[in-house]
Amino acid sequence: MQTEELTELAQQLRVDAVRATDAAGSGHATSSMSAADLVAVLFANHLRYNFDEPDHSGNDHLVLSKGHASPVLYAAYLAAGAITDEELLTFRARGSRLEGHPTPRLPWVDTATGSLGQGLPVGVGMALAGKRLDRTPYRVWVISGDSEMAEGSVWEAVEHAGTQNLDNLTVIVDVNRLGQRGPTRHGRDLNAYSRRLRAFGWHTIEVDGHDPHAVEMAYDEACSTVQKPTAILAATVKGKGVAAVADKEGFHGKPLKDPDAAIEELGGRRTLRVEVRKPAEAQASQPVRRGEPALPTFDKGDQVATRDAFGKTLAAFGDARGDIVALDGEVGDSTRAEMFSESHPERYFECYIAEQQLVAVAVGMQARGYVPFATTFAAFLTRAHDFIRMAAISRADIILVGSHAGVAIGQDGPSQMGVEDFAMMRAVHGSTVLCPCDANQTAQLVAAMADLKGIRYLRTNRGETEVIYGPDEEFPIGGSKTLRSGDDDRLTLVAAGTTVPEARKAADMLAAEGIAVRVIDLYSVKPVDAETLQKAAEDTGCLVSVEDHHSEGGLGDAVAEAFADGRAVPRLVRLAVNNLPGSASPEEQLRAAGIDAESVAAAARLLVEKGVVR
């Protein structure tokens, strides 16, 4: 398309954005209007995309990081013939694929946006996949707002892309000067942005974002720049084209008051069609191996940390399957993810101490079909909570592994202790949460996780625990293991991870006193084995959960959920971490929190003495 036609197309996108938001009665018209020329030129002359084959390996990837400007994206889909005008006007209606912020309910959307500052980090993941895994010349285009440049996650991504020389990545910053509440820090000072980006090793281009020819040239320059990612800083006007709102505060996130007048001012409706260039034929990419890994096995009675078992299993998976990638938050020696790097350095990605970028790389790579294991301390996954939340909305299939969970890590103290990871991960939509207590169980659960969908979380421990299961034991997701059971059990101890050995020891101590108790290893924290818990409740009448986690949202809550359907509930007791720990040995920590064997036995004894249990 030539300049004149591009201008027309941009006006069409504006008109359609006005129409869509008007039909919806809500939505971000003015934020769409600033980006219209940028999107028009991209769709008309640069994007390579086959809308009939969204999974085509040669397709470019477009991430609208300023997801609230979805109307301009949907208007472009209409111009490209991917959706009908009728569908456009279902914007924000119940059941429509055209949500307020784009999600992968649309096949052309790789990742959900709407929480600002996430598009570029995820784009970095895709660009890394393109460069280092797919080795396919697709480009990644990210359209970002100027406000969201304030998010630290953007600068994690900028640093990563710059140092990784991701020249297949372009970010287009729609510098429209106005955030939601008011002016941004830098207004329309393009150099404020480009100066920062250049310091991080980026190529930058400053451009009038409403001059299609200039934008055209900038995109060309981005495509021909090697060894550096490119940022295009585009000066734009929020609400461009409609004087009543253009460059004015107070019109964020609203449809225009007089849409008919606005459409007239924009030159009326148009029905231009854009032929988006199709990608070159798919490269003859190497078929990805998907064999069966030879899982490591461990001898019963040995002392092995579950993090070690995880590292060995991950490495074994790397041998068998070419689609597995391991991502590290600069603690791979601790999480043991590093074991993967020794034999598969080309699929090991060091993300440094930048947990948001760590999870974003996982989301970006799974969009290209890889199975990413993103690993750091359980405590530090909280840094990426919003990215994990959004990953679920993105229908992303990723695996997160948090090591050094619980007070059991000991001397390092509370800043390093993950004692809220269950609460965070259980509350993620559609998540799976697993917590192994021994090495063979860890290997089996890692194997099971690899083939699940959605957000999967594995919690591992720093310290060693006894191997209690044989290597052939099976651990279905949603299952549990009853480790001790008898007809005269007076209560049931429910434990997971490090608290399993404590519960077993407690049961031994109680048995010696004539108090029989059942012990359940609830390794599948979500989904939970409701049936076994319900049976234990019927049999013993009282369940005592023991967890190295805060009492809210964790194992105790998982146990309670098994009875949340209106059935008769047993007596429930929660033993959990309610203190604020300092430094101390692992044993002292468990004792102080009241979750070591002695404390568990004491609690059980009290329940018996008080006649609470039968």
Add this chain to the structure above:
Amino acid sequence: MQTEELTELAQQLRVDAVRATDAAGSGHATSSMSAADLVAVLFANHLRYNFDEPDHSGNDHLVLSKGHASPVLYAAYLAAGAITDEELLTFRARGSRLEGHPTPRLPWVDTATGSLGQGLPVGVGMALAGKRLDRTPYRVWVISGDSEMAEGSVWEAVEHAGTQNLDNLTVIVDVNRLGQRGPTRHGRDLNAYSRRLRAFGWHTIEVDGHDPHAVEMAYDEACSTVQKPTAILAATVKGKGVAAVADKEGFHGKPLKDPDAAIEELGGRRTLRVEVRKPAEAQASQPVRRGEPALPTFDKGDQVATRDAFGKTLAAFGDARGDIVALDGEVGDSTRAEMFSESHPERYFECYIAEQQLVAVAVGMQARGYVPFATTFAAFLTRAHDFIRMAAISRADIILVGSHAGVAIGQDGPSQMGVEDFAMMRAVHGSTVLCPCDANQTAQLVAAMADLKGIRYLRTNRGETEVIYGPDEEFPIGGSKTLRSGDDDRLTLVAAGTTVPEARKAADMLAAEGIAVRVIDLYSVKPVDAETLQKAAEDTGCLVSVEDHHSEGGLGDAVAEAFADGRAVPRLVRLAVNNLPGSASPEEQLRAAGIDAESVAAAARLLVEKGVVR
């Protein structure tokens, strides 16, 4: 102190760090050794601090962001006479104030560190307080590692400090080249860091971090730099002074293998004392007003959004009390925090779209005695989860307000919906979690929150709800309101926030069918009103929780906790958000999630029909 003595002092700090980690059997000796000269010069010649009066308003603030280097800080405390050698050797032992990573159990530590990349953001909060609130010439010194410069939160802080001209802030980056797992991205390339920092408007100084005279000059230059914060990039050697570990990989986080040889190599034990300069006499700072606010009142039957009531109450607090500050994540028009800014612009801090920095400013300002309200969408507080977690470990007293909670926001879709905020906030140590359903209740709860300690969270809603309480009604923390109750109640609906009107409507519908149900407004989600819930259980035998939140970790869990002490448990049913919403109207969203009045009534009816309830 002169250069020669400074060198001696630095060696002493190294020796004492070796001794402390040796005594503990764990800890970060080599990370302490790289920073020894930097700390020695600071304590000897620049820091102004009265160790006998940690609350002195003129004291400088020192944040050891690389908290794992705590041994060098504790060694400096020893040199300053603040602790004894005996206490130094309690490092990391149970009960010791000298934890693995510094926490405010030590009176000279303002904020806990150990989760990297948080020291500078919190330091920015303190520096802002110094410049804009206290107007006192204390300086804020942050000692940062080089690895943690990868954290996006650092760049949020860099941007904030640069644009706010915080010349009372100095960050000293200990560029020792080695992270935990291996080399950092930039090695000892000081210019890689300073180039980036300068682009953000900082003054930078590159220096040999083991040359006390050069460090001295750099600190002097930082103190005399106006209008810009200063970053000192110090080239150092990890493990400096002991050849066996110096500049070598594989020694992170470990005591030295041969401490005696190391101490000898370092020149043996020394017992130098440092006289840390005391601050000037406290400024005659204006007494902070602490009057009683005239809370806004609302008329029963009116439709008011709780976010509006929050904004008005916050503004009223601003009028009455000079210690209240309001912090915005660039959505103040939506959260209504903006109402505060109109009458108190000098105490309203725009933090832009940078939620980690938002919470960090709150933590920094509370360290100076202010009462910060940090406000954004409930969904986006997940971005700051790790900062909130660390704030609890810092014993920080802050208030967080999350608006636009739940699927009830409607068309904007899932990226904007806070449906995991209860799970996140309940699992924070010592937190208080409140969720008002009407405007008068909001005003009262905001008033109550202001005087609590710890991390307090208020959830507000976007849409309007009916004012059902009079302005004189009281809402104690840990209480609840029974809105409907009778002798023949067959079950109890437990709701909070937007689900309260739905539960009330459901109760009306059920009553019309001859099914009496109790309705409890559980506005205090944590602590929970166990007594009222237990009574309702005794009376009605079945509790049905109704929440606009995922089913994990929220209201249903709070209800279950009231029965987690081994007492008889009623039947519990959870109605919560289990679907992944798209765009739709608020009413459609509540219906789709099964938490609107009709769905609640249907669930209750089913329980009756099935004979589950009596």
